[in-house]
Amino acid sequence: MALGGFNLDLFVSPVLPHSLKHLNIMSNQKDLKTEGKKAPEVHISSYKDHFNTLLALLLLTFITVAISVFGANLRSLSVFTALLIATVKVIVVAYYFMHLKYDKKLYTWLLIIVVILFVSFTVLTSIEYLNR
């Protein structure tokens, strides 16, 4: 029995690792293949969505120009509104055209962190100047 077992071991062991290894490669290969391909649930924005985004952006542009050209009496307001509308446009472009809405949230958060850092450094370094 012991001898038989020993024989059996000898017989099986050279084969087993090989076949296991082979199995490993096969499963590994499958993994790599599915990983290499785009995951099937990738969101594809429709042409219509892109067109609607453009219409929204054009409308916002029209409003900014109209305020600036025809709203001369709103002078102090116009700079602020122009920048506010520009920011809305930027968010629309980033959210829809740059696909942030459907991508991993990591990208959105990184962008928000960069903007917060930039704005806070700007404000912090201008405190002294603004307080004069």
Place this chain on the structure above:
Amino acid sequence: MEHVSGFSLPNSGHNRDAEASKMGMWLFLFTEILLFGGLFIVYMVYRSLNPEAFLMASFELNVWMGTTNTVVLLVSSMTIAMSITAIQKGNRKLSIQLMVLTLVAAVIFMVVKYFEWSAKIEHGLFPGQAVYDNLPPGESLFFFLYFFMTGLHVFHIIIGSVVIGFAIHRTAKGRTTKEKYTLTENAGLLWHLVDLIWIYLFPLFYLIH
């Protein structure tokens, strides 16, 4: 042969990672935001020091040319976004056509810019010219920043166009496909950033009346 090439170890140099490529592009875009952000701070400081001069100088710029270019860039942002949709749906031909349209928009933008700049240069407003040298200090600052920032922006338009050109080439060669369209996607991201910068440049220089 098929079997051997299909098997690739992680980090063997043969694997492709679309997500990492996109992350790389985003990190680059962040550095771009900081680059132009710094220039916007310069603009804000100079403007707060010379509010009247900046106002007077801004009347020299042609709002309608600026508006035209804004519309052109927004349309081009849509066409490049649509070209990604097209390649995702496997329509290579439409994807290429939409990218070519984006390049046409880039050329229109630069032609308008050329006429704008030449009008300013004819008036002697380019740094170093006679009229520019005799401007009040605040107004010359405005024109210096105008040429510097729109110039840097046009430089980005050129770089973006070259990247889109590569994307067109690879799609035409069949190397960009329904499954592998990272280059098109990244070219799109870069192009949208160029658009984003213009969205701020336009009101700051043309619309501050």
